[in-house]
Each structure stands twice: as structure tokens, then as C-alpha cells.
Amino acid sequence: MISPILAPAAVLILWSLVVMYWMIGTRFPAFKSAGIVLGEGPVGGRYQDIEPNMPDRVNWKSHNYTHLMEQPTLFYAVVMVLALAGAGGGINLTLAWAYVGLRVIHSIWQCMVNTVTVRVAIFALSSLCLTALAINAVRITL
Secondary structure, three states: OOOOOHHHHHHHHHHHHHHHHHHHHHHHHHHHHHOOOOOOOOOOOOHHHHHHHOOHHHHHHHHHHHHHOOOHHHHHHHHHHHHHOOOOOHHHHHHHHHHHHHHHHHHHHHHHOOOHHHHHHHHHHHHHHHHHHHHHHHHHHO
16 A cells, blocks of 8 residues: 655655756756856866856756755655655645645745745745654654
8 A cells, every 4th residue: 555645755756856957947048148068167067166157046946956955855764754654644644745835835935036034934834844744753663
């Protein structure tokens, strides 16, 4: 039987890929506008080397993609613990969907508007959901 809590995790994975393509779709035109030709830079060059030359709106998408590779890794782990423990429904499912919804809102906000105070509030709310999920995972597995 598939645990229902796997669905929000799958949606967040898909959302992360959407943001990745959004980032790529803004980054390459910005390279062209800045006169940057891929393959002509120094060996081992990284995006952060040219980031100061890119428009803020391009960098915001890159920063958000990085954020989606950070804290959500804890979300995926706690979802797996809850699914394996047979506790992937009820309040845990609600918290998981709330976490994913807030992360999507956080992404859209950061990529489009990026007012830090609002972004931090959204992040804090999603972090509370994740904390509750982690507490429930510990409670259930002990």
C-alpha cells in the first residue's frame, strides 16, 4: 500500500524541477544579454563567479532553486520515516501538504517579488510544519 504522505513529497520534487527549468529559462537569456558565452570562461568557473553581473530577478530564481535543495531534504527524510512507520495520513498528511504549499508560495514570492520580510515569514511557517512532522516522526518511532 502506498502511503498518502508520499504525494506531497512527489509534488515538491516536481515543483523543484519546475523552478530549475524556470531558472535555466531566465539564466541563458541573461548570459546572452551580458555577452557571456558558455565554454569561454575559465576552467572550473561557477555561476557565483558571474552572479554579480546578472540581474537580481535572474539571481532570485537561482537562489530559490538552491533553497529547494536545502531544507526540503529534511522534509523528504521525515516523509519517508512517517510513510515507513505507517503514519502518513491524518495530521501528518495535512502538515506535509501545508509544508509543500508554503514552499511553493515561498518560491513564487522569492522568484517574483523577493521582499525579505514576507519571505522569512513564509519560511518560518513552513519550518513550523516541518518541525511538527519531525516531532511526530520521533514520537511515532520511539
